[in-house]
Amino acid sequence: MKLLSRVALAFIFIVPVFVCADIFGRDDRKDILQVLAKNSLARSVAVGVLNSLWTDLGNGHSSLDINKMSDFMCRDERFANQTSIAYACSGFLVAPDLLITAGHCAVTFGEIRDVTDQYCEVYTWMFDYDSKMNPSKIANDKIFKCKEIIYATVSEKGENHDFALIRLDRPTVNRMPFKISDKSVQMNEPVTMLGFPMGLPLKYTDNAKVFLPQYRSRSFLTDLDAFSGNSGSPVFNAKNEIVGVLIGGNPGISTYADPVQGCERYNSCDSKGANCKSLAPSYPLQGFPNTFSEVQSLLFYKDIINKSMSSK
Template sequence: MRLILVSLLISINLSFAVIYGEDNRIDYVHMANDTQNLANSSVAIIPKNKLKLIGDYFYAQAKSVGEVLKLCESEPFIHQPQLANCSGVLVGDDKVLTAAHCIDKKSIHRTQNDYYIVFGYVKNQEGIVKAFHKSQVFTLKKELYYNFDPTFKDPVDLAIYQLDRASGRSPVKINYNIDKNESLFVLGYPMGIPLKFADDAEILSFSNKSFRHHLDTFSVNSGSPLFNAHNELIGIHVRGTGLNSDRTSDNCNIWGRGDSSKDYGEANTLKVIKNIL
């Protein structure tokens, strides 16, 4: 079974990721208070051409995920915008951790200079945030760490970037030691829509550099932080298997469903970056 990077750096039709069992993704507005606090350290990596600065605000310019994926009207989140290209998390006042493949150093359109780092891309009590104050939007000033092998001989797929200024937000707490039996949850932007929480998963298999899981993740969840039950960051989601969407007899698509006997998501452990942070 081939591994597929779960960001929009490759064609949506070729990107793989899935739902396992019931779809338990929820929006920021429905998260518990402690999870919302963690979510405030989550970042969306958004192409600069999808945000337009007018005055003090950046305004979103994006189609809905339902339009892009041709989702059936009965599917959740279909009217939400597809804005982000990857996920990430704040690990220092001015440092962001993500999947390395989210930034393509050899591409003329996907370098660190082509993206904004955005806080607060969520659905809150007022609705979906589509305008971001300048204080929420950052650029990537400097690459601090980059490790990605496209052949997957080395499973590490992590990058750390310094922001153009201090964020003024609290970074997440990191636990470099993983309990193989602990429960997991993820915060990220599946298919580029506003931040989602998903849980009800455990570590399936484990090595010193990565572990597999059955969290509901899709393309653009690349770089998503995975937390344990103590709200500690223990991994970064980097790839997975399974289709983003499945065709129905009604000539529309539904969110992809995975086969738990063969499909999985994969995350990197964080010991490799311990001395950098």
């Protein structure tokens, strides 16, 4: 891998680009290419990529410095033969040039507005990252820079805030922005998700539900299978409306070491969120709601989203 720039290195050491909730029961992640009914939704989901991983080929294309999951995962684990983007985040369109992601993908801590440097200079956003993409030749029209971080907030005191709204350097074309639901989620409501777990090509996750509709005021808890890289993933209701953005989870370890094979395996828990493989059996806080994937509701941010849609 090429050397990272100083700004990228600084970013890596101070930004927690992780989720870490892992697998609850069966692994419900699916390659987007296997879920044809969701392909139109997939076009509006982007992966955040460190600028330092790109090389401009000078012919309308760029190459991406990328790893294989099998570089660290056991080869018999799911998707071990696929690529993995380091320090990835997920994001999604709510207007042709407006993208939402998790706050911790755009700011270390606190609240910022109208920022054009710092994290805005570190990430690009790439669309159409699936398992057929050739990382050595990617069309530049799929790659978008951050023009401005309109608003980003990260705070865990009292009400949990973890949200970012980014304006891209140009409008996207033929990518349908998502509609945000105007209703709160309900107990046992089914939810689905699109995102890039551990920097993998786009995955669709289903067979999940809400088991705590209100958590720390602005969030709700689900049993979505989520990993680092899912930060910023759009979470949908049954109408394919956005009900929130994936921001965190527990357990806080995505993988565990296989002492025999000398490689990493996905952490998983049973269907009740207990018996997690990355935790000691004596660990006291296992099972729902102590284990979870946390989703930030977007109802609290609709005003700033709508205002940004009407102004350029």
